[in-house]
Amino acid sequence: MSELKIDTRLWSSKARNLSPYTPGEQPQHDNLCKLNTNENPFPPSPKVGQAIAKVLTKQADDLRLYPAPESEDLRKALADFYDLDLNQVFVGNGSDEVLALVFASFFLKERPVLAPDISYSFYPVYAHTFGIELVQIALEADFSISPDAYRQPCSGIIIANPNAPTGLLMSLADIRKLANEHSNAVIVIDEAYIDFAQTEEGSVSAISLINEFDNLLVTQTFSKSRSLAGLRVGMAFANASLIEALTRMKNSFNSYPLDKLAQAGATASVLDVEYFEQTRQQVIDLRESLTAELTALDYQVLPSHANFVFARPNDGDASAVASALREQGIIVRHFDKPRINEYLRITVGTAEQHERLISALTALRAMST
Ligand SMILES: *Cc1c(COP(=O)(O)O)cnc(C)c1O
Secondary structure (H helix, E strand, C coil), X not given: CCCCCCCCCCCCHXXXXXXXCCCCCCCCCCCCEECCCCXXXXXXXXXXXXXHHHHHCCCCCHHHCCCCCCCHHHHHHHXXXXXXXXXXXXXXXXXHHHHHHHHHHHXXXXXXXXXXXCCCCHHHHHHHHHCCCEEEECCCCCCCCCHHHHCCCCCEEXXXXXXXXXXXXXXXXXXXXXXXXXXXXXXXXXXXXXXXXXXXXXXXXXXXXXXXXXXXXXXXXXXXXXXXXXXXXXXXXXXXXXXXXXXXXXXXXXXXXXXXXXXXXXXXHHHCHHXXXXXXXXXXXXXXXXXXXXXXXXXXXXXXXXXXXXXXCCCCCHHHHHHHHXXXXXXXXXXXXXXXXXXXXXXXXXXXXXXXXXXXXXHHHHHHC
């Protein structure tokens, strides 16, 4: 097959200078053990499919009409779930879209945005897309995030908590410190994995701080803890003024980011509290058993609060392990980046997937010793 030669003559300079994000691969083979993109191993609540089917069948006329532009039912369900006002909740087409609107709404200023040097790799992509300077702040030696390292002028700070790919959790006290010390910057906490965090203090979501700090914004997603990566729904929580900026930005770009099926399915997911609690606890338990099994194989495993673990094989040759696993149809994520290239990010899977992974790693170890 001859390769298509792309002609960029008619492209804007903006289009020519983009550097798009590369998502983790989605290979289509049978019998693949896919532990590379942090999807939930469990299906979504059965109520989700029922709600979507209802839109498709009972109200046959529904898809002819535009969806609710401001997704009121879904936002109301989220507001009730978190005990917030409706005007403190925003939803979008995946949290990636919500984050794009956040960058455009709050970070397009003279001052740079700050983010950890090791974190979600979409942040530098958005900064580049919008022409925003992003200053990367180095993680501490133990991969933790220290608020003291962020003491410099900025338009905002964006931190994934728990962080990816480390899985480490920042305390609410540290988030409070950031919000206090940067009162004229927007502090964005990306809580894609927060539902998997488990500490003695109970809930560690920064949503509990948004009534206290008018410069704090929290994003979350249905893709991980709610098993709905394919539906594309994400959300933001903040005081009404920050949410209004996001709403205006959305309506200057796409008034209908969530279709009717997504609104119905996501709302049903929020209302099925029991299923949510059950599956997220199962993922947490599976993470703990995976951590123990990897530790028994001499892996160094960071204490994860997410639905993945970040683990270093004894000899540090993570790249070789990733290739050997791939030959057996087991896909994990390896980042060829300084400081983290000796680690693998392994998504929490089902008990059967863990068995397959651990027996492959056990065989590998037997071969190398
Ligand atoms: C998965 C992930 C997202 C993206 O979530 P979507 O809602 O699927 O777009 C955002 N931030 C982090 C840190 C993630 O890991």
